[in-house]
Amino acid sequence: MKKLFLGILTTVLSLSFSSCSDDDGYTPNPSGEIPNIVETAIDVDLLDSLVAALTKADEESSTNLIQTLSGDGPFTVFAPTNDAFTALFESLPGYNSLDDFDTDAEKLLLAQILSYHVLPSAVSSSMIQEGLTAQTVQGGELTFSLSGGVRISDATSEDARVLTPDVLTSNGIVHIIDKVLVPQEVLDVLLPQNTIVDIAVATESVSVLRDAVIKTFLADTLNGDGPFTVFAPTNTAFVDLLNALGDDYNSLDDFDTTEEIDLLKNILLYHVIPAEVKSTDLAEGEVETAFADNKIEVIASDNTFVIGDASEVNANIEAADIMASNGVIHLIDKVLLPQSALDFFSN
Numbered sequence: 001m002k003k004l005f006l007g008i009l010t011t012v013l014s015l016s017f018s019s020c021s022d023d024d025g026y027t028p029n030p031s032g033e034i035p036n037i038v039e040t041a042i043d044v045d046l047l048d049s050l051v052a053a054l055t056k057a058d059e060e061s062s063t064n065l066i067q068t069l070s071g072d073g074p075f076t077v078f079a080p081t082n083d084a085f086t087a088l089f090e091s092l093p094g095y096n097s098l099d100d101f102d103t104d105a106e107k108l109l110l111a112q113i114l115s116y117h118v119l120p121s122a123v124s125s126s127m128i129q130e131g132l133t134a135q136t137v138q139g140g141e142l143t144f145s146l147s148g149g150v151r152i153s154d155a156t157s158e159d160a161r162v163l164t165p166d167v168l169t170s171n172g173i174v175h176i177i178d179k180v181l182v183p184q185e186v187l188d189v190l191l192p193q194n195t196i197v198d199i200a201v202a203t204e205s206v207s208v209l210r211d212a213v214i215k216t217f218l219a220d221t222l223n224g225d226g227p228f229t230v231f232a233p234t235n236t237a238f239v240d241l242l243n244a245l246g247d248d249y250n251s252l253d254d255f256d257t258t259e260e261i262d263l264l265k266n267i268l269l270y271h272v273i274p275a276e277v278k279s280t281d282l283a284e285g286e287v288e289t290a291f292a293d294n295k296i297e298v299i300a301s302d303n304t305f306v307i308g309d310a311s312e313v314n315a316n317i318e319a320a321d322i323m324a325s326n327g328v329i330h331l332i333d334k335v336l337l338p339q340s341a342l343d344f345f346s347n
Contacts (some may be wrong), residue, residue, distance in 0.1 A: 034170040037077050038070045046176065049085035049098070050114075056098045057114055060107035065114055073171035076119040078142075078152060078160070080180045088180040092190055093227060094276050094328070102280055109186055112138050116154070116183045122173050125150055125165035140183035152177065155184035189323070196222045196230055196324045206331065208238040209268075211252055216265035226326035227276035231296075231307055233335045234318065241335040245345060263344055266291050270309070270338045276327050279305075279320035294338045309336040 038054070041047040054065050069075060080088075089095050101110045116138040123134065132144040143153040150162040160179035167174040182190070194202070197219050200210040209232050213219050222228060233241075242249050249255070255264045269291035277287075282305045286295040297308035306314040315334035322329040 034168065036070050036171045037073070037075060037169045037174060038066055040167060040169045040174055041077075041079060044079075044176075046081045047079050049082040050079050052098055053085065053110060053114060056101055057107050057111040060104050060111065063107065063111045065111060069118070069171075071171065074122040075137075075172035076121065076123040077172065077174045078117045078162075078177045078181065079174050080117070080160075080177055081163070084160075084178055084180050088182075094278060094323075095190070109189060112186050113180065113182060116140055116142075116181050116186075124173055125162065125175065136183075138183055140185070142181065150175075152179075152181065154181040155187045156182055192323050192325050194324055195326050196226075196228060196329060198223075199322060199324050199329060200232065205234050206232050208235045208252065209233055212238075212264060212268055215252055215255070216261060216268055218265060218268055222272075222326075224326065226274075228290075228327035229273040229275060229277040230327065230329045231271045231273075231315065231317075231332045231336065232329050233271070233315075233332055237315075237332065237334050241337075263341060266294075266338065267335065267341050270294055270296065270336055270341075278328055279317070279330065291338060294340075296336060307332060307334075307336065309334075310339040310342050311337050 035043060038051075041051050041054075054069070057063050058066055069077065085098075089097060089100075094100065098110075101107055116136045118137040119134050119142075120137055128144050128146070128150055130144070130146045133141050134144070135141055140155070145151045145153070145159070148161075150165065151159040152162070153159050158179060160177040160181055162175045163178050164176035167176065197210075197213065200206050200213065200222075203210075213222060222230070242251065252264070255261055270289050272290035273287055273296075274290050282298050284298055284300050284305075286297050288295055299306050299308050299314060301314075304317070306316055308314045313334060315332040315336060317330050318333050319331040322331070
C-alpha cells in the first residue's frame with residue numbers, strides 16, 4: 001500500500017511541476033541580477049535546513065526539486081526556518097534529523113512534504129485573503145487566514161505563521177514561515193494512528209500472534225506508549241512451532257495451565273524490544289528484550305539480517321518497518337524461543 005501511495009504522489013508531483021508556466025502574469029527578471037528561489041534559500045542562513053532537505057530529497061532518482069525550483073517558474077514557496085525543521089523532527093518518532101530519511105521511500109516522503117510548500121504561481125501577501133485555499137504542487141490544499149498576520153493551515157492541528165513575507169526572486173516569491181507544513185497523506189505514514197495491537201488485529205497473517213497476545217493479557221502492554229519493536233511471527237511460523245512440539249500442542253488452546261500461559265507470555269515478550277528499531281537501525285549484536293535478562297541476536301546474512309534465538313535456527317525478516325503509533329513491526333518466519341522455553345519443551 002505504501003509503495004502504491006508513494007507512486008501516486010510522485011506522479012502528482014511531476015504532473016504539477018510540468019503544468020507551471022509563465023501565463024499567469026508574472027514575468028521573471030531576465031537580467032539574472034536577482035537570485036532565484038534556490039539561490040535565495042542558500043543565501044539565507046535561516047533556511048539552511050530547507051536547502052539540506054531539498055538536497056536529501058533529490059538523492060532519490062525520480063526527484064529533482066532543486067533543478068525545478070531553479071527553473072523559470074513562477075513559483076511561490078513557503079520556506080520553513082531551521083527551527084521549524086527542528087520542531088518537525090521532535091514531533092516524529094524515529095526521525096531525529098534529515099539523516100533519518102535514508103531510504104528511497106523516505107526521501108520520496110520528504111519530497112512530498114517539500115512540494116506541499118510550493119504553489120505553481122506567484123502569490124504575494126497582498127493577494128492572500130481570509131479563507132483563501134490554494135492547491136500545492138504536491139496536490140494537497142493549504143488554507144489561509146489573517147488572524148494575527150498571515151497564517152497557513154495544513155493537515156495538522158497547528159498553523160504556520162508567515163514571519164517574513166514577499167521575498168522576491170527571479171522566478172517567484174518566497175514567504176518565510178515558522179512551521180513545516182505536512183499533507184494528510186504523509187501525516188498518515190509518518191504519524192500512524194494505529195497501535196501495534198490495532199495492526200495485529202487487522203492483519204490476518206498474524207492472527208495467531210494476535211490471539212496469543214490476548215490469551216496472555218499483553219494487549220494493554222502493547223497498546224501502551226512504547227516505543228516498541230515487535231518481531232511478529234506469521235501464522236505459518238506458529239504452525240511450524242506447533243508441528244515441532246508434537247501431539248501435546250496442536251493449537252494455542254493447549255497452553256492451558258498457569259505455567260504454560262506464563263511460558264507463552266515470556267515467549268511473546270522475547271519478541272519485543274523496548275525501543276523503536278527500524279530495519280535501517282539493525283546492527284550485528286545482542287539486543288535486550290522485554291523478557292527480562294533474555295537477549296536475541298541480530299546476525300548479518302547476505303546483505304541483510306536474520307534474528308537468532310536460543311535455538312540453532314534463525315528467523316528471516318519477511319516484511320520490515322510496519323509503522324505503528326507506538327513503535328514498529330517486522331514480520332518474521334519463525335517463533336523465537338528463549339532458553340527457558342527450550343528447557344520446558346524438552347522435559
